[in-house]
Amino acid sequence: MSTSSMAPPPPQTANAVNTNKAHLDPLPPSVFTLPQTAQLEALYTIIRDKDTPRGDFLFYSDRIIRLLVEEGLNHLPVVKKTIQTPTGSSYEGVGFQGKICGVSILRAGEAMEAGLREVCRSVRIGKILIQRDEETAQPKLFYSKFPPDIKDRYVLLLDPMLATGGSAIKVVEVLMEHGVPEERIIFVNLIASPEGLKTFTGKFPLLKVITGWIDEGLNEKAFIIPGLGDFGERRYCV
DSSP states (O other): OOGGGSOOOOOOOOTTTTHHHHHSSSOOTTEEEOOOOHHHHHHHHHHHOTTSOHHHHHHHHHHHHHHHHHHHHTTSOEEEEEEEOTTSOEEEEEEEOSEEEEEEETTGGGGGHHHHHHHSTTOEEEEEEEEEOTTTOSEEEEEEEOOTTGGGEEEEEEOSEESSSHHHHHHHHHHHHTTOOGGGEEEEEEEEOHHHHHHHHHHOTTSEEEEEEEOSEEOTTSOEESOOSOHHHHHHOO
């Protein structure tokens, strides 16, 4: 048989169909992941690569962030809404119930604000900074600024990485101290560790987590493996 008549090789498919389940099985009922498509795996391959230029890292991580924000919005409650179309017809649709805001965990979480603004016009965004207390080694609140009516809003909590879960837990505690119900918070991140997800969802079972990828785990330094390194440094350092 001539080589010209040979069938082309089958297209490669993502090897990640069962990756998330393999790293955390079963998934907690409050954890939701993006569909593990070949395209998504290709995007993650680019941003994980240590040799990816900063410009490409920005572009492709922004693409993933946009997908995550869109998925987060899918979990907001809606109510039935009837409108009139330009043809004079009635349409039975839905509208979002209640107001939303974003809260970014500084500094890496700020990178996700643009993705939220691209899909939610004029959205209010708060900020919070959590760092380790040198005396107690526990997460400590250093700065926060929220919309004054945050207790009446649904909150999209933004942070690209969930490692041990300690800082994220502290952030949620601060939000709840400001009157935000646990079930009104949706935590959005690019990469999570199984250990962090177990700790975080065990503490807040009513809070939904939207993650793009669940990695293998944490190393002895509590870094996510395989991970992508320090997201903030790769994002902001030229």
